Amino acid sequence: MSGTALDPRTAPTFPMAAHKLMGDTQLRKNVRHATDVIQNKRAKVVGEMPDWQGLREAGKSLREHTMKHLDVYLEQFERNCTAAGGVVHWARNGEEAKRIVIDLVKASGSNEVIKIKSMTTEEIQLNTALEAAGIRPYETDLAELIIQLGKDQPSHIVVPALHKNRQQIREIFQREMNLPDLGNTPQDLADAARLFLREKFLKVKTGVSGANFLIAETGGVCVVESEGNGRMCLTLPETLITIAGIDKVVPRFQDLEVLLQLLPRSATGERMNPYNSVWTGVHPGDGPKAFHVILMDNARTEILADEEGRQTLNCIRCGACQNACPVYRQTGGHAYGSVYAGPIGAILTPQLQEMHHAQTLPYASSLCGACYEVCPVKINIPEVLIHLRNKVVKQNGPFGPEALAMRGMAMIFRSEARFRAAQRFGRMAETPLVRKDGNGEGWIGWLPGLLGGWTQVRDLQEMPKETFRDWWEKRADAKGGKHGN
Amino acid sequence: MVRVLERLGHTVEFPAGQTCCGQMHYNTGYQAEAMPLLERFVAQFKGAEAVVVPSSSCVAMMRDHYPIMAEHIGKPELTAELNKLLPNVYEFSEFLTKRLGLTDVGAYYPHKVTYHASCHGLRNLGLGDGPQQLLRAVKGIDLVEIAGLEQCCGFGGTFAVKNAEVSSAMLAEKTNAILNTKAEACTACDNSCLMHIQGALHRQRTPVRTIHLAEILASEDGAVIA
């Protein structure tokens, strides 16, 4: 998976990618272990909140309200950010956003940037574009650094290197930092990263960040993190460029009260993030001298226009749905062919592609609802998945084998006579496939075509000789009564 | 289910025209095909004092999606009938514990059993430990808890076919957990999960059976009713 960027336009289908990844037992072990650890931490700090459900409800209303008045809050943000000395840029799509960043970096006279972990920059593959323009990006978030040095791709929105274990990280550092004698403790690895990054912090004059929240009321930008490296990027460079999706805005500073309770508990199982930074414009003698914010749409207004899909934009990128998802836990993030993996990726990625790509993602779920249960802003992910499946079905037209089979079955279910006939026919049709087991029961061990997926690891018991319907009617006859109602 | 309800003194009717709630179509993205099945359901069951369903996911389908579907269909009479009907639609264990307020229904089942909490029952219907309360009240039963009770078995309707590999891996975890309990049978409130689990238990040549909760509750002599 390493090297090639995760791009939904060229990624293999989910089942194909999953097939490849599921052969990687080490990766699966790492994913399992890491998601277990985070889930347990989350469960503990969520469990201690007496009003967690109320808080979720508040988070949901807050996000819904913001999306309803997104235009108002974005313009308010622009006004207040500008008044504080920031420069606001608007980007319709990823290409525009990348061009603006490149122009700004060049104007700052720099050919390197330090970066704070940002999924929005991953979404538009900013690093590749920067490199092509002759600008070197240095990731400063520990996990992003591991990904960058390992020429790998992020597999989780909060913990991008979740699929790597400590030994693998050590090997990457040994190789890329030229430290053959590097130890194996977390401390050793953190020390190596610190030494490597410290030099960049002091030397590089331009920083690029994402944003957790944009505060309309003040024009401020908020980033939360665990390591403090983000804060270095926000304070040390002379020029700071922030890229944020237009969905990141919140109305008031006070709203962070709700969101900054929900986010850390859901994301890393912490009561509060160790570093919460809010910066507003520029201040003489303190922090960056130039501050730019790029507000990027990149298909978000299309999502907003879709009544049933729009709740996707309420996401605050906590990753709790990924940790809870039994599918993600089997495959890891790369199978989703997008930097947004897991349940949120399954709904966000196809919509960001305006449904032109990633059509298998809405089907990468058993609809078990574990994601909805943990989502801090109560996004009904299963509901959105079903909505997107409907869009895919409409897109694929009425003549594919699945569509024909589904219509045929719907026709059967619409009539009692056809339903009875189908039960009889089913028993007849399955007969050549049924084999008796040691207990004299009939089982099917092989099914053709699309249904073959079932019989890879499962048998299917033959249809009962007497259906419930037969039993019921025989009984009614015996009682001399009438059938049915 | 009929045996239990009749034993408790209720009159059971089976509208012969009923077929399918449309869940498979709806959840796979074939909403248009599911719409007539909603109309069929209402026509078949209107006027019932209570509709008792032996599958949690079908009830979830009705409760979570039928109101939205009726809105789309846009026939006021249909919506009105549905609104009257829906509050009286129950999953079987829910009917016993919530509507009738019962936990002991007079069953005898002297076997070691583990209970699998189907996702839709657990999360969409909020069954909680209602089914376990019913099981605990069964005479002679040895109820053992499974590890990862709330983990999906990997069925997910067409998911099991479309993403067979991932589904199989999820299923393997579930069957391992079941085998670790050393139970003779695994029960649940949803036949689709049970069919899925049974399929793997049979393929693995294990003697462990799946049995619907209703079959255990119907048992008075301890025999497995197949």
Ligand code: SF4
């Ligand atoms: S969808 Fe919900 S749970 Fe998933 S990342 Fe977004 S906010 Fe978190």
